[in-house]
Amino acid sequence: MNQELWTAVDEYFTKAFLPSDAALDNVLQASEAAGLPPHHVAPNQGKLLQLLSQIQGAKRILEIGTLGGYSTIWFARAVLPDGCVITLEVNPQYADIATYNIARAGLAEIVDIKVGTAIDSIRQLVQLGVAPFDVIFTDADKPSNPEYLCESLKLSHPGTIIIGDNVVREGEVANAACSDPKVQGVRQFCDLISLEPRLSATAIQTVGSKGYDGLVLARVMY
Numbered sequence: 462m463n464q465e466l467w468t469a470v471d472e473y474f475t476k477a478f479l480p481s482d483a484a485l486d487n488v489l490q491a492s493e494a495a496g497l498p499p500h501h502v503a504p505n506q507g508k509l510l511q512l513l514s515q516i517q518g519a520k521r522i523l524e525i526g527t528l529g530g531y532s533t534i535w536f537a538r539a540v541l542p543d544g545c546v547i548t549l550e551v552n553p554q555y556a557d558i559a560t561y562n563i564a565r566a567g568l569a570e571i572v573d574i575k576v577g578t579a580i581d582s583i584r585q586l587v588q589l590g591v592a593p594f595d596v597i598f599t600d601a602d603k604p605s606n607p608e609y610l611c612e613s614l615k616l617s618h619p620g621t622i623i624i625g626d627n628v629v630r631e632g633e634v635a636n637a638a639c640s641d642p643k644v645q646g647v648r649q650f651c652d653l654i655s656l657e658p659r660l661s662a663t664a665i666q667t668v669g670s671k672g673y674d675g676l677v678l679a680r681v682m683y
């Protein structure tokens with residue numbers, strides 16, 4: 462098994478299941494031209510996020526980590542009428558690019574980008590007493606994942622799904638001795654999820670155009 466094969470299979474699935482989409486292609490082009498790190502989800506992963514949100518009947522989605530707004534657009538297209546996506550980005554330059562990309566996709570009305578550290582933004586949402594979210598996607602700096610989980614649980618309701626991106630860390634997630642703060646952040650995130658009695662969760666390893674990685678899926682049960 463190798464990257465070339467994983468990419469070829471992703472191209473096959475993408476061609477089969479995802480109609481060509483100029484708006485999303487534009488986002489990837491604009492994000493690359495602006496020099497953003499290539500950390501956006503793959504097209505077929507974006508579609509998975511959209512389908513999960515639709516299965517959930519989501520009206521309110523919280524995204525932690527906007528980058529260029531690629532997954533944000535998949536979520537914004539998934540929410541029910543009058544729904545919204547609140548997305549958190551620490552880098553003002555990334556937020557500007559995302560704002561542009563989301564507006565160009567015709568979704569500016571649905572998406573609210575909050576610029577600042579994600580933990581400050583989440584705490585502010587908690588303080589404001591906003592309505593809980595139906596889907597929470599954790600896809601920002603991995604060392605902060607444990608704090609994101611603790612705070613975002615305060616913005617959940619029974620039935621909320623929490624998705625965590627990039628939890629495999631080239632397999633190092635299984636290495637308790639690994640000193641990489643991203644690995645430790647993901648491990649603590651997984652530990653906290655497993656210890657939280659309200660959460661029912663699993664994690665899946667994936668391969669594809671984005672390499673070898675994986676995601677955690679948790680549901681708030683009560």
Ligand code: DHB
Pocket residue numbers: 499500501502600601603626627
């Ligand atoms: C990293 C972060 C991401 O959100 C991603 O999708 C891939 C990699 C990272 O920080 O390494």
Ligand code: MG
Pocket residue numbers: 500501502600626627
């Ligand atoms: Mg990611």
